[in-house]
Amino acid sequence: MGRFRANSSSSGTPKISTASLPDIVFMLLFFFMIATTMKEVDFKVGVTMPEATELQKLEKKTLVRNIYVGKPLATFRAQYGTEPRIQLDDAFAEINQIENYVVSERSAMPEHEQDLLTICLKVDKDTKMGIVTDIKQALRRAYALKLNYAATQRANENL
Amino acid sequence: MGKVKREVPELNSSSTADIAFLLLVFFLMTTSMAVNKGLARRLPPPVPAEQKTEDLKVKERNVFVVLINSNDQLLVQGEYTDVAELKEKAKEFIKNEDNAENLPEKEVIEVDYFGNVSVTKNHVISLQNDRGTSYSAYIEVQNELVAAYNELRNDLAKAKFAKTYDELQEDQQKAIQKIYPQKISEAEPKNYGGKK
Numbered sequence: 001m002g003r004f005r006a007n008s009s010s011s012g013t014p015k016i017s018t019a020s021l022p023d024i025v026f027m028l029l030f031f032f033m034i035a036t037t038m039k040e041v042d043f044k045v046g047v048t049m050p051e052a053t054e055l056q057k058l059e060k061k062t063l064v065r066n067i068y069v070g071k072p073l074a075t076f077r078a079q080y081g082t083e084p085r086i087q088l089d090d091a092f093a094e095i096n097q098i099e100n101y102v103v104s105e106r107s108a109m110p111e112h113e114q115d116l117l118t119i120c121l122k123v124d125k126d127t128k129m130g131i132v133t134d135i136k137q138a139l140r141r142a143y144a145l146k147l148n149y150a151a152t153q154r155a156n157e158n159l
Numbered sequence: 160m161g162k163v164k165r166e167v168p169e170l171n172s173s174s175t176a177d178i179a180f181l182l183l184v185f186f187l188m189t190t191s192m193a194v195n196k197g198l199a200r201r202l203p204p205p206v207p208a209e210q211k212t213e214d215l216k217v218k219e220r221n222v223f224v225v226l227i228n229s230n231d232q233l234l235v236q237g238e239y240t241d242v243a244e245l246k247e248k249a250k251e252f253i254k255n256e257d258n259a260e261n262l263p264e265k266e267v268i269e270v271d272y273f274g275n276v277s278v279t280k281n282h283v284i285s286l287q288n289d290r291g292t293s294y295s296a297y298i299e300v301q302n303e304l305v306a307a308y309n310e311l312r313n314d315l316a317k318a319k320f321a322k323t324y325d326e327l328q329e330d331q332q333k334a335i336q337k338i339y340p341q342k343i344s345e346a347e348p349k350n351y352g353g354k355k
Contacts, residue, residue, distance in 0.1 A: 025180055029179055036186050054306050118199075125295035125298070128292065130290030139202060140202050140205040148195075148198065149197050149301065150196070151197050
């Protein structure tokens with residue numbers, strides 16, 4: 001009894017072992033490494049996707065090219081106005097640039113994958129169809145016929 | 160002499176945590192969990208400029224016309240319709256269970272697993288929108304039409320194979336696709352609602 005007290009008073013607060021801390025952190029690290037997808041681009045337009053139920057997953061990222069359509073973000077309003085605009089990669093674009101963009105993206109792909117090129121249209125839900133129709137026509141001219149309208153899953157109210 | 164005790168010197172691992180944290184923070188920052196999902200569609204190939212637009216002769220009973228105007232209102236087969244009813248109407252049209260006169264004609268074809276089945280092989284769902292239609296309305300209509308097909312296929316899969324359509328093998332899915340082929344056609348764009 002006496003010995004116990006003497007011991008605790010001399011050594012102060014005991015140290016917590018941090019030996020397992022790396023293991024815990026590594027576990028978290030691996031989880032995020034697997035779940036991660038790098039941000040594709042810097043958004044210059046605001047896109048709130050519409051909701052739908054019958055969605056299909058886009059399988060291979062390397063086969064997909066994105067086209068964003070939406071109102072320019074607040075910082076670009078002064079220059080580009082508030083009408084919906086197209087964004088290709090990191091820059092604003094016009095309709096007539098789409099064809100070239102698709103052709104150059106496709107030629108950069110390996111030959112056996114060129115037919116599988118899918119265009120993912122990420123369009124803000126308040127956009128009018130006019131601009132979307134123009135894009136679709138441009139894509140048809142560029143023979144990029146595989147299309148995907150990006151949408152978010154709607155919770156099924158029937159269940 | 161006592162026996163020599165050899166101990167492996169311990170590695171100082173106190174900095175592993177720091178390294179791991181650094182990596183963790185990096186991946187935390189760059190991560191975005193959202194998976195790319197969407198409605199898959201196929202566009203028709205472009206029409207050559209010289210080619211005269213031939214009016215393809217499609218019997219009227221085989222066409223299911225869906226129009227969306229610039230106020231996002233729906234006109235289905237000449238009737239004003241709510242989006243909620245669209246799916247049922249489309250299903251009725253595609254299926255034509257009673258072989259009705261005004262619904263698409265049926266043709267008997269041979270399908271694996273099913274034998275001879277009469278299907279509405281030549282039906283077309285024609286979707287036309289205005290330049291002023293909002294994108295969300297357009298996606299909703301597309302979604303309902305796809306849902307109509309998916310439900311029909313699922314029903315058939317359950318009746319025949321007692322599985323959902325997604326669980327079937329590829330050739331079974333192909334057979335069902337043959338019975339309910341997805342035919343959504345989008346008209347060449349026109350500008351109805353005036354300049355926008």
